[in-house]
Amino acid sequence: MSDTVIQNHEPNYLEYKGRYKGIFAWIFSTDHKRIGLLYLYSMLVLFSIAAILGLLMKIELIAPGRTIMDAQTYNSFFTLHGITMIFLIVVPGLPAVFGNFFLPLMIGAKDVAFPKLNLLSWWIYILGAAIALSAQFFGDGPPDTGWTFYAPYSFRTGTNMLPAVTGAFILGFSSIATGINFIVTMHRMRAPGMDWMKMPLFPWALYGTSWIQVLATPIVGVTLLMIVLERTMQIGFFDPALGGDPILYQHLFWIYSHPAVYIMILPAMGVISEIIPTFARKTIFGYKAIVISTLAIAFVGYFVWGHHMFTSGMSGTALYTFSILTFLVAIPSAIKIFNWVATLHKASIDIQTPFLWALCFLFVFMIGGLSGMVLGALSANVHLHDTAFVVAHFHFIVFGGTGYAFFGALHYWYPKMFGRMYDKGWANIGLAIFFTGFNTLYLPMFYLGMIGMPRRYYDYVEEFHGPNIVSSFGAMLMISGLVIIITNLVRSARKGEIAEADPWKSKTLEWTVASPPPLENFAEIPVVTKRPYDYE
Numbered sequence: 234m235s236d237t238v239i240q241n242h243e244p245n246y247l248e249y250k251g252r253y254k255g256i257f258a259w260i261f262s263t264d265h266k267r268i269g270l271l272y273l274y275s276m277l278v279l280f281s282i283a284a285i286l287g288l289l290m291k292i293e294l295i296a297p298g299r300t301i302m303d304a305q306t307y308n309s310f311f312t313l314h315g316i317t318m319i320f321l322i323v324v325p326g327l328p329a330v331f332g333n334f335f336l337p338l339m340i341g342a343k344d345v346a347f348p349k350l351n352l353l354s355w356w357i358y359i360l361g362a363a364i365a366l367s368a369q370f371f372g373d374g375p376p377d378t379g380w381t382f383y384a385p386y387s388f389r390t391g392t393n394m395l396p397a398v399t400g401a402f403i404l405g406f407s408s409i410a411t412g413i414n415f416i417v418t419m420h421r422m423r424a425p426g427m428d429w430m431k432m433p434l435f436p437w438a439l440y441g442t443s444w445i446q447v448l449a450t451p452i453v454g455v456t457l458l459m460i461v462l463e464r465t466m467q468i469g470f471f472d473p474a475l476g477g478d479p480i481l482y483q484h485l486f487w488i489y490s491h492p493a494v495y496i497m498i499l500p501a502m503g504v505i506s507e508i509i510p511t512f513a514r515k516t517i518f519g520y521k522a523i524v525i526s527t528l529a530i531a532f533v534g535y536f537v538w539g540h541h542m543f544t545s546g547m548s549g550t551a552l553y554t555f556s557i558l559t560f561l562v563a564i565p566s567a568i569k570i571f572n573w574v575a576t577l578h579k580a581s582i583d584i585q586t587p588f589l590w591a592l593c594f595l596f597v598f599m600i601g602g603l604s605g606m607v608l609g610a611l612s613a614n615v616h617l618h619d620t621a622f623v624v625a626h627f628h629f630i631v632f633g634g635t636g637y638a639f640f641g642a643l644h645y646w647y648p649k650m651f652g653r654m655y656d657k658g659w660a661n662i663g664l665a666i667f668f669t670g671f672n673t674l675y676l677p678m679f680y681l682g683m684i685g686m687p688r689r690y691y692d693y694v695e696e697f698h699g700p701n702i703v704s705s706f707g708a709m710l711m712i713s714g715l716v717i718i719i720t721n722l723v724r725s726a727r728k729g730e731i732a733e734a735d736p737w738k739s740k741t742l743e744w745t746v747a748s749p750p751p752l753e754n755f756a757e758i759p760v761v762t763k764r765p766y767d768y769e
Contacts, residue, residue, distance in 0.1 A: 243751040245652065263348035266750060269334030270650070271355050276322050276330065277719065279362065283317040284712060286310045291674070291708035294701050297693055304691040308377035309392070311689060313369055315380030320401050321362050323635050324493055327500035328411060328446075329358070331642050332439045334650060336415060338743035338750060339433050341424025341759045346417040350410050357407040365400025368393045379689060381490075382457070384471035384482035388464035395464065398457050405454040408496075412446030415439050424742070426761035430521070433741045433765040437524050438503025441531035445492045445499075449535070453489035456482065480545055487538035495534040497631055499527060501638030502569055505591050508645050509573050510766040511739045512588035513580035517766045519572035526565035533562045543614045552611055559609035566602060570595065585737065586660040590641030593668050597637060601629030604679065619689075622682020625675045633671065640664075640718065647722065648732030652749040655725035663721060667714030673707025741765050 244250075246266045253261050259271060290310055293300045302310070333351065337344055345351050369375045372393030378386055382401075387394055419440055423432065459470045460482075469475030471482040510517040517523070539547060539555030547555075573595065582588070604626040607613050617623060648654055677700035682688075686697045693701070735744040742759060743750075 243753065243756070245747065245749040246752050247652070247749050249752045261352070263344075263352050264752065265333050265337055265345050265348065265351060266650075268351050268355050269330050269332075272325070272329040272333060272358070275355075275359065275362070276326060279317050279321050281719075283314050283322065284715060286314040286317075288708050288712050290314065291705040293691070294693070295705040296701075297695055297698060299692075305374075305377065307691040308689075309369070309375030312376050312379055312397070313366075316365055316397060316401065318632075319380050319493075320365065320404050321358075323497045323631055325358065325404075325408060325411070326497070326635060326639055327504065327642065328415070328439055328442055328496075329354075330639075331435075331504070331646065332411070332415060332500065335646060335743055336418060336436055336439055337422070338746065338754055339436050339741055340419060340422065340427060341742050341755065341761065342418065342422040343754050343758075345414050346421055347414050350414055354407045354410040354414070357403060357410070361400045361402075361404035361407060363400070364396050364403060368396035368400070372396070381486060382460055383486075384460065384463070384477075384479045385473065387460055388472065395461060398460050402454055402457040402461070405450045405457075408446045408450050412443035412450075415443040416447070424759050424761050430524075431761055431764050434506035434517070434520070434523055434527075435500070435503035437527050438499045438506070441527045442496050442499045445496050445531055445534065449489045449492040449496075452485060453493075456485040456489070459485075480542070483542050483545055484538070487541045488535075491538040491541065492531075492534045494630065495530055497635045499530060501594070501635045502527070502566075504638040504642040504645070505573060505594055506569070507739075507741070508587050508591040508641055509576050510768065511645075511737050512583045512585055512591075513576050514583060514738075515576055515580045515766075515768050516764075517572065518575035518578075519568070520764070520766070522568055523572050526568040529565040530562065533558065533565070537562050540609055540614070543611060544618045556609055556611050560606065563602060563606060563609075570599065583737075586655075586657055586664065587641050587645035587737075589661065589664055590637055590644060593664070594634065594637040594641060597629050597633030597671065601626060601633050604629060617682055619687055620682035621678040621686045621688050624688045625678035625682065628675050628678075633675075643722065645737070646743075647725075648736045649743060649748050649750065651726045651729070652732050652747075653725055653727075653729030654732050654736065655729055656721050659717060659721040663714050663717035665714070667711055667718060670707050670709070670711025670714055674704050674711055675707070677701070677704045677707075740767055 246264055249264075251258055251262070259267055262268065289301065290307060293302050293307055333345070336342075372395075374392045376392045376394045376397045377390060378392075378394065382394070382398055387398070419432070419436060462468050463470050463472060463477070467475060469477045471477040471479050473479060506517060506523060537555060537558045539551055540559045543552060543555070604622070608617060608623065608626060644655065644660060681697055681700050681704075684696070686693055732748045734746065734748050736748075737744070742761075745759065746754060
């Protein structure tokens with residue numbers, strides 16, 4: 234994008250000695266790069282806990298009847314697994330880690346618009362996480378509602394619900410603050426010459442995501458607050474016994490929670506849009522179409538929440554409308570995939586680990602998207618509602634989409650973040666085992682759902698046994714791959730080969746500074762003269 238590679242000799246952000254020392258130099262730092270790493274470390278710890286819970290649940294389901302835990306423990310495990318994965322990892326994940334670290338670098342800025350607000354967002358995130366997780370250890374037992382906190386059970390259960398709901402409510406403030414910060418940063422701090430159509434696609438994805446965070450998160454915040462008031466003061470918002478309507482809760486919850494899917498997936502699509510042109514050595518096909526489709530997904534995503542409620546009792550008009558809108562939102566997603574594939578057509582592809590993650594993303598995301606079309610059809614949805622099919626679809630989209638993009642981003646930007654290379658051999662072995670385990674784990678669930686196995690159940694009849702054995706084996710395989718991947722990355726942060734400033738020969742601004750970047754990012758703010766991905 235810039236004509237010159239920018240060099241300076243300032244200490245990098247890892248070496249910089251500021252006002253504080255030790256851990257305080259990190260947890261009180263307002264440097265966007267250190268805050269990005271704070272989120273990364275926090276999320277890797279939480280992700281490891283949630284992944285172990287998921288593995289234990291799959292071991293329990295390896296055979297009918299009790300295997301390693303009782304039913305109440307299973308319910309509390311899937312609730313904590315869901316809360317942790319959704320509210321603490323998948324929703325904030327890519328924007329908080331890679332948005333914080335790379336947004337200023339990619340648009341030629343020295344930091345985000347509000348550095349202190351950025352640090353406060355991380356502290357709010359930690360506070361919310363601590364309160365949500367405390368529900369497991371105090372009060373009347375771990376919550377057992379699932380991450381959706383569906384009414385009326387969520388205020389009738391005797392388990393320790395309030396901390397879990399309160400923690401999720403607090404996390405919303407972190408999300409909103411991050412969204413506002415990113416929007417202002419992109420409007421006010423782009424480098425000279427970088428008009429909107431010269432901005433890279435990952436920042437564009439963050440832009441669409443940030444608007445959803447700012448506009449949709451207050452809805453779920455108010456809804457969770459209503460749950461707290463309903464449980465403590467018996468007001469009657471959702472309790473039929475008090476004149477409330479539990480369907481109202483579902484509407485309010487999904488008005489946020491379906492757009493939240495796009496908070497998860499839009500940044501993932503932005504990451505793939507960075508990786509593919511870099512390793513295809515080719516200008517991305519349809520830049521404007523990808524930008525427009527990003528904004529279209531962010532807009533249409535607000536109007537599809539009703540497809541979660543096809544069996545809840547809505548009018549025929551509402552059912553048809555939400556079904557049609559669900560199909561419409563697939564169009565901009567398909568536009569992105571067609572553009573990525575077109576970029577790869579006749580390209581001189583450099584096959585590196587981040588590119589392999591991107592290919593795996595395309596495979597699992599298309600399975601997730603196509604199975605979403607099945608669930609968007611009214612008649613099929615009635616048959617498959619609340620079955621294991623939905624679990625498979627959900628994980629192919631949320632874990633398959635966001636998770637693959639997250640690890641793809643980590644392998645793509647790792648040299649820039651840590652100034653070292655990882656072991657490519659072990660990285661590819663880890664990916665191969667992870668990918669095999671992922672598909673072995675979730676593909677049988679499509680079949681289980683079609684033959685009628687309900688989701689969230691602790692036990693099942695004998696006819697579901699075979700596919701569950703395969704699925705549980707897949708979970709063990711996938712976790713083995715994860716252990717290899719994370720071990721390789723952690724080890725390489727200290728012992729990996731020193732990385733060049735631009736090991737992938739990429740074209741966007743973050744690769745024009747040293748690896749790891751200096752504290753102030755740029756010695757001089759760059760002047761942008763070219764479009765991104767100008768490989769021709």
